[in-house]
Amino acid sequence: MRITTKSLAVTVLAASLSACANSSSTSKKQTAEYYAQLGAGYLQKNRLELAQENLDKALKVNRNSKDALHYSALLQERLGNMQKADSLFKRAMQLDSKNPELLNNYGSHLCKQGQYKAAVTAFNAALQDPLYETPEFAYTNAGVCLQSAKVSDQAEGYYRKALERNPNFPLALYQMAELEYARGENAKAQAFLYRYNERAQSTAETLFLCYKINRALNDSTATEECVTKLIAQFPNSVEAKQIN
CATH class of the missing domain: 1.25.40.10 (Tetratricopeptide repeat domain)
Structure with a gap:
């Protein structure tokens, strides 16, 4: 999917x-x-x-x-x-109740409802299964949920565990880029976004983040390139309208 x-x-x-x-x-x-x-x-x-x-x-x-x-x-x-x-x-x-895919998806559902603590509990329960084939999903989801709860340091720990399990997992790479940008660590954010772009297609969100990072780095050429791609590929997106 x-x-x-x-x-x-x-x-x-x-x-x-x-x-x-x-x-x-x-x-x-x-x-x-x-x-x-x-x-x-x-x-x-x-x-x-x-x-x-x-x-x-x-x-x-x-x-x-x-x-x-x-x-x-x-x-x-x-x-x-x-x-x-x-x-x-x-x-x-x-x-x-012990199915890790179900626990991951239920945790995602709880997180969307703002039930962050219960959601992270579900993700951690999924991660207890040694046969869980894609724990990077639950690790990343736990990080997203903790970031939504304004607990960025704990979120980073989960993202890094996801990348230990799968160094090429696009969602974790994107989330780390977002996290580093929010901290003002723009060079680190750019490095994570570069790794994301090597492994996954651009989205309106990644191109908007590209625009923000390069603008913060005062790279006008790269900033303009990100804007051009965003408007060309996703003209009706919320991100494109923000720039316009």
Whole structure:
């Protein structure tokens, strides 16, 4: 799933679909799993109506499908139905409280609601699983949440742990660039943003940060280049309008 620089990192793991949902030998649980994974696949592709259709089918077959509840929560959150998403997340957590991907996504949900302490607790719980394959997501999310709570020093610790695990993780690189810029450490911010740009595509947020950093460094040529790219690539963005 594409990760934007402004968002918390959410993971959706869609398994390959090899079973036929209509097979007479397929149990209700397997059928629900089939529809849940199909829904997850559509969610990854941002085809929300088809995601909703298949996740609803999964829950109709098995109202306690852990994956269907998890992915339905993510879908409702994307649709802006935060109260419904919260209810679905809580049901999923009752059934699958040690799943690191679920804990990461639930932590992201809590952080968006301003429940920073509970969110970091969820991220740390995800990180306790030695089999968690992408802990850089939870480390970075914990940092984002702590930064939102104005605890920058602790946030930096989590970002650095994310980069220890995956030195090329774009979201952590961007967050470190933002953090260093906020501190007035513009050369360090520029170095982190350069590493980000080597590994990920520019966004309105990264180009706006590029503009701010180079303006602070009094590099008019680089500043103008950042502005030109921002307006050309993202003319309707909030960042482009701020510059205009």
